[in-house]
Amino acid sequence: MAQFSLTFTARRSEAVLVAPAKSTPYELKPLSDIDDQHGLRFYRSGILFFRNNPAQSGRDPAAVIKRSLAEALVYYYPLAGQLCAGPSDKLIVECTGDGAVFVEADADVRLDDFGGALSPPIPCSDQLLCEPESTSSDVIGRPLVYIQVTRLACGGFVFCIQICHCMADAAGLVQFMMAMGELAQGTTAPAVPPVWAREILNARSPPRVTHPHPEYEQVPDPTKDRISPADVLAQRPFFFGEKEILALRCQAPAHLRATCSRFDMIAAYVWRCRTIALGYDSEDEVRIQFVVNARGKRNNALGRAPMLPLGFYGNAFAFTVASSTAGELCRKPFSYALELVAAAKARSAAVDHLQSVADLMVLKGRPRFATARTYLVSDLTKSGLEELDFGWGKGIYGGPATAMLATFHIPVRSAGGERGILVPVRLPEFAMERFVVEMKRGLVMKEEEESRGYGGQQYATVGSTCMAMSKL
Structure with missing residues (x-):
């Protein structure tokens, strides 16, 4: 597949702090023991592309969004503060009301110039993001x-x-x-x-780990990996x-065929193909790690009460891991x-599984999740x-700006x-x-399958290496 290239420089205004539109309380609000784990102490990005709308002629989207940010921060006022470290490395939000960083910019490119069918990494994302992407950013004392x-x-x-992951998961960010x-x-x-x-x-008192959590344990010989952040990687969307x-x-076992989700099937399939492609030794342990959302779950065996109230915007998920030897x-x-994959998801669905993770964070000093020989999705x-x-x-693309070791x-x-x-x-x-x-x-596809258009770029598919794409 030919590599798509685009180069431009955005003309950025000076960054400003947008404070809440009204006065908000000064408070110290501790994060949960799920929020403040070390593996979430970075800024995650989201990027959305919007077409021109003639009905909005004369309106400046930057001005409209800047005003809506100030209004939203009245309700989400902790996001206008900053993090500080409390006892035992507990993260606390100091609700200062200082605000969120806002930059408006102009670029002499059109939506068509991005190639149409967008996927991470977005071309020239460094020109569209306020801050460089990183998985190890310092989050203390910075705007959130x-x-x-x-x-x-x-x-x-x-x-x-870009938002500090300690403050919100994907669902919480979208809510904001x-x-x-x-x-x-x-x-x-x-x-x-909100x-x-x-x-x-938060962890129970006293904390007690009631479930195994292999996602926080290293595989044997973690240095025997075949991929690292330092590698120059090829990137293709499928x-x-x-x-x-x-x-x-059709290839699923009979007892899962009617119940397994699209996510389960695709994740398992890509995990297996990826393992074969990387060529691990037969005895090496390989893993797939994904998240299971706790929203909507019940907090007791009778299922009478939701664990989390509607409007909760913090981190409300647990990582779960499936593993196998590469050979098997x-x-x-x-x-x-x-x-x-289905068994790993079922294990994480236990009523107190997320509570057990919170307890582990306190007892083990907030360990980072393991990444060696692990497919993160x-x-x-x-x-x-x-x-x-x-x-x-509505936007024509909404998702991450970049994909690092994890995919989506x-x-x-x-x-x-x-x-x-x-x-x-990648x-x-x-x-x-x-x-x-x-x-x-792995999949039997008809040779005469017609090409399907997804906006401009050529996507790879399991049935044909790439498909002809139409422009936006």
Whole structure:
């Protein structure tokens, strides 16, 4: 596949702090023991692209969004503060009301110039983000939210947000952005009022770990990995549509065929293909790690009360891990990998599993999750990012700006209206070539399958190496 290239320099205004539109309380608010684990102490990014809307002629999206940010921070006033360290390295939000960082910018490029079908890494994302991407940022004493709005030559614009992961997970971040979108369109208050309630996810007294948590334990010989952040990696997005999902479901074991999710199937399939492509030794332990959301779960065996209230915007997920020797994962069929993923998800669904993680954080000094020989994947198909609207209509892409060691399942729609899931994959070049071959080998696709359009760039699929794409 030909590499897509784009170069431009955004003309940025000076960064300013946007304070809440009204006076907010000065408070010290401790984070939960799920929020403040060391593995979440970085800034995660989200990026959304919006088309020009003639109905909004004369309105400046940067000004509209800046005003909606100030209004939203009245309700989400902890996000206008900063973090400080309390006893035993406990993170506390000092609600200073200083505000969030805001930058407006202009770029002499059009949406078409980005190649149409967008996926991480977004071209020239360094020009669209306020701060450089990093998985190890210092989060103490800094603003908690950074936003840049970049106006494009075509009249569209790009909205980028970076938020300290300790403050919110994907669902919490989308909740905050949806509030901004509602206020930008003239509502007087967010439809879902934010709820703090972080104390619900604190460790018990005394803390007691009631479940195994292998995600925080290193694999044997972690240095025997085949991929690292320092590697120069090839990057390709792979599309899974209805045909691909059906082909995977047909290979699922009978007892899972009707119940396994699209995420389970795609994640298990990519994990197995990735392991084969990287060529681990047969006896090496390899893992897949993903998150399981606690929102909507009940907090007792009778299932009478929700664990978390509506409007909770903190981190409310647990990592879970499935593991196998590389030899078994590569030798056995896809159904073996799928059963491992389904079993890992089931283990993490226990009523007190997330509480057990909070207890582990306190007892073990907030260990980082392990990454060696681990495929890290997160599901964004239900995040709601594609619904965000500041008054210019829904975005044409909503998701991460970059993909580092982790990858994502991102919902997309074809030019012809077909819904599907995009999975960006980053691998060393030698492994990417093997990966594409293995992806095709695992699924039987019709030779005469027609190309499907997804906006401009060429996506790789399991049935054909790439597809002809139409422009935006």
